[in-house]
Structure formats: structure tokens, C-alpha cells
Amino acid sequence: MTKGEQVVDSLLTPRTDTIELMQLKRELKSLRRSNSLLRAQVHEFNNQLHAISGMIQMGRHADVTRYIRSLNQQDRLLEEDLTARVHDSSVIGLLMAKSSFAAKRDVVLSVAENTVLDLLKPTASIDVVTVIGNLVDNAVDAAEESEERDAWVEVEIQQDGSKVEITVRDSGPGIAHEHAQKIFRSGYTTKTTEKGKRGFGLALTQTICERRGGKLTFTSSGHGTVFRAVLDFALLSEKDSEALHDD
Secondary structure (H helix, E strand, O other): OOOOOOOOOOOOOOOOOHHHHHHHHHHHHHHHHHHHHHHHHOOOOOOEHHHHHHHHHOOHHHHHHHHHHHHHHHHHHHHHHHHHHOOOHHHHHHHHHHHHHHHHOOOOEEEEEOOOEOOOOHHHHHHHHHHHHHHHHHHHHHHHHHOOOOOOEEEEEEEOEEEEEEEEEEEEOOOOOHHHOOOOOOOOOOOOOOOOOOOOOHHHHHHHHHOOOHHHHEEEEEEEEEEEEEEEEEOOHHHHHOOOOOO
16 A cells, blocks of 8 residues: 555445335245245145056056046135135135145145135235245144144135234144243244244234234134234335335
């Protein structure tokens, strides 16, 4: 450095809007969940192809035809049933994927007959998908632990204007009293596996509900647990609305 020269160090610190950052994190988590569901569906599809291949090798062509018709009918009936009451394609896709995901774990996932949902704005749809996805994942985990009866999960969605209420019931053993006051804490989990990778779903769901002017509550007993999430898309603050790009 010659005489008269001056070195100036500078540090550029980006200022990211907190709400926008949370939205990006949720979108990333939604994409990761979609990838996981797609991998599960690919695995399921491979099993079905193996079954078809085996029947063909044995020359049981009539059985192959009946098997394929049965597969197509199950998917078609579920899609037709959902499409008649749910008009948001992202939510329909999630529920169909979760139904397959639950079935692979011997859990029956059903959608309540009184379910109804209109087409949502993109960011609202992301929030609803995130809430349903997290609650269903927890419910399937709980139902899988049930030893006394068939394992099941029921999803109910109700809409009244801008307000959406999501109820998820399961047949699990319920939430123990020592866990009941902690389940909404970020990073808290009752699972002993995958340390460091669980315990954020309910905390995130609660944050989304509260930011949307609603709340997340639950009731639990030895006969199962019911989670109820309420979101009001008309109550997003003006500042948050700008950050979420005209939601």
C-alpha cells in the first residue's frame, strides 16, 4: 500500500423482512414434503408394477385386468369425491397423496362428508396445505401406535367466508399429560428417533394460525386426539399482506 492510500472495510448486512422469510421457509418445507410424498408414491407404484409383472409371468391376464381396474377405481372415486367438495387443487393433491401415505402404514385416512373448501389465493393455499400436512403427519404417527382397534385418521375442512377451520381426528392412544403443555414448543417431540429433525410441525402450524388471526387447539383422551386449526384470511395485517405479495 503506497502512501496516501486508505483501505476501508465494509460489511453488507441484508435486511430481510421477517414475514417474507417465514413464507419462503414454509414454501421450501412444502416442496420438501411434496418430494417426500412423490418418493413414497414412486415406491408404491413400483410395488404395483411388480405385482402386475408377476401375474403376467404366471399367465393370469384376467387377474391383471381386474387388478388394474381396481387401482384406477380407487383413485378415481377418491378424486371425484374430493373434487365435488374441495375446489383447491393443491389441497386435493395433498389429501390424495396423504391417503396413499397413510395406507402404506396401515392407517385409513378419510375426509369428512361435510368438508367444503373454495379455491384459495396462492399464499393462502400454501398455509392451508402446510397446516393440513403437519396435522395429518402427526395424526398418522399417533394412529399407527393404536393397538386396540383399526387405525384411522379423519380430516374435516369447513369454510365460512374468509375463515377456514381444519379438524384432524385420530384413533391413537392420546397425548400424555406430561407432553400436553409442551407439544407446541419448537423442537419438542415425543419421538425417540430422528433426533433434531422433528418437533417443528405443530410449532409452525400454531405460528401460521396465529399470524392468520386464528388459533390451534386440541383435545385428547385415551381414545384419540382432535386438533382444530382456525385461519382467518381477512385478518392478515396490512404490513404482512404487503410482504406476502397481495394475499
